[in-house]
Amino acid sequence: MTTDASTNPNKALWEKGDFTRIAESMRDSGEALVATLGITEGAKVLDVGCGDGTTALPAAQLGADVLGVDIASNLVAAGNARAQSAGLTNVRFQEGDASDLRDLEDDSFDLVVSMFGAMFAPRPLDVAKELVRVTRPGGRIVMGNWIPNDPTLVAQILKTSAAYSPPPPEGFVSPMTWGVEDEVTARFTAAGVPEENISFELDTYMFNFAGTPPELVGEFKAYYGPTMNAFEAAAADGREDELLAELEELFTAQNTTPGGDTTSIPATFMRVTVTV
Ligand SMILES: C[S@@+](CC[C@H](N)C(=O)[O-])C[C@H]1O[C@@H](n2cnc3c(N)ncnc32)[C@H](O)[C@@H]1O
Numbered sequence: 001m002t003t004d005a006s007t008n009p010n011k012a013l014w015e016k017g018d019f020t021r022i023a024e025s026m027r028d029s030g031e032a033l034v035a036t037l038g039i040t041e042g043a044k045v046l047d048v049g050c051g052d053g054t055t056a057l058p059a060a061q062l063g064a065d066v067l068g069v070d071i072a073s074n075l076v077a078a079g080n081a082r083a084q085s086a087g088l089t090n091v092r093f094q095e096g097d098a099s100d101l102r103d104l105e106d107d108s109f110d111l112v113v114s115m116f117g118a119m120f121a122p123r124p125l126d127v128a129k130e131l132v133r134v135t136r137p138g139g140r141i142v143m144g145n146w147i148p149n150d151p152t153l154v155a156q157i158l159k160t161s162a163a164y165s166p167p168p169p170e171g172f173v174s175p176m177t178w179g180v181e182d183e184v185t186a187r188f189t190a191a192g193v194p195e196e197n198i199s200f201e202l203d204t205y206m207f208n209f210a211g212t213p214p215e216l217v218g219e220f221k222a223y224y225g226p227t228m229n230a231f232e233a234a235a236a237d238g239r240e241d242e243l244l245a246e247l248e249e250l251f252t253a254q255n256t257t258p259g260g261d262t263t264s265i266p267a268t269f270m271r272v273t274v275t276v
Helices: 009-016 027-035 056-061 073-085 124-134 153-164 175-179 181-190 213-223 225-236 240-254
Strands: 044-048 065-070 091-095 109-115 135-145 198-209 263-275
Touching: 009 073, 009 225, 027 056, 027 109, 027 198, 044 056, 056 065, 056 073, 056 091, 065 073, 073 091, 109 124, 124 135, 124 181, 135 175, 153 175, 153 225, 153 240, 153 263, 175 181, 175 263, 181 198, 181 263, 198 213, 213 225, 213 240, 213 263, 225 240, 240 263
Parallel strands: 044 065, 044 109, 065 091, 109 135
Antiparallel strands: 135 263, 198 263
């Protein structure tokens, strides 16, 4: 299913930049995460909000039959190009919306993964329902979700970006609610999953970048939709320098590389596992 960015702000946000520029700093963690998923040869895997394949490609490299679905057409194209240049024929990417996976059949995947992807879709109750619908009975859903008010990198970038952006429209449900256990449990139980089949664990992604922390801020400013919007709103208020300084201080303070010539920043997330 394709939608039009001019009428879909969710799609427009992610097509605005080029998430590949950010994803390049997340490849090591994507691969490490996939190695923990118990993927076996021929397993049917769906990656929702897959971006350009940070987790989809490693899953295919382990022999799974992988479909990546993302709302952003530029990232779908980037994923297919990356798969082709890696010589992988068992992974493909197509456009779709996590809130309405109408092109996918019921019970068709052994494993549904969504690392910081489905959390950004509108209508979270529909998202949970759709993830459950396409997973076969006995299959699993694994989500990685950023956590509201967490002190580490991404939660803080999103919090700072929101503070400089115009208020969201009425009725908007924050993506960060996917990092709250009770909310996630309510969504999956409403989709028919028994509560005891839902578990939570804190996990960490590393952002590894060959430049300095302020240079990594530059990548977010130029290519990461939520930060790009925050800079536009800040510029309109004459507060662009303030936002830049705040983010540079955040990235520099969280960098764990001695000397700071390169960047290595851990970010905590909520790993949600649901057995359907
Ligand atoms: C932070 S990126 C993560 C991408 C990828 N999972 C990764 O780990 O690199 C968020 C992704 O979710 C996608 N996304 C946002 N809203 C979506 C929706 N409603 N349906 C499907 N994908 C969506 C974006 O286009 C983007 O690729």
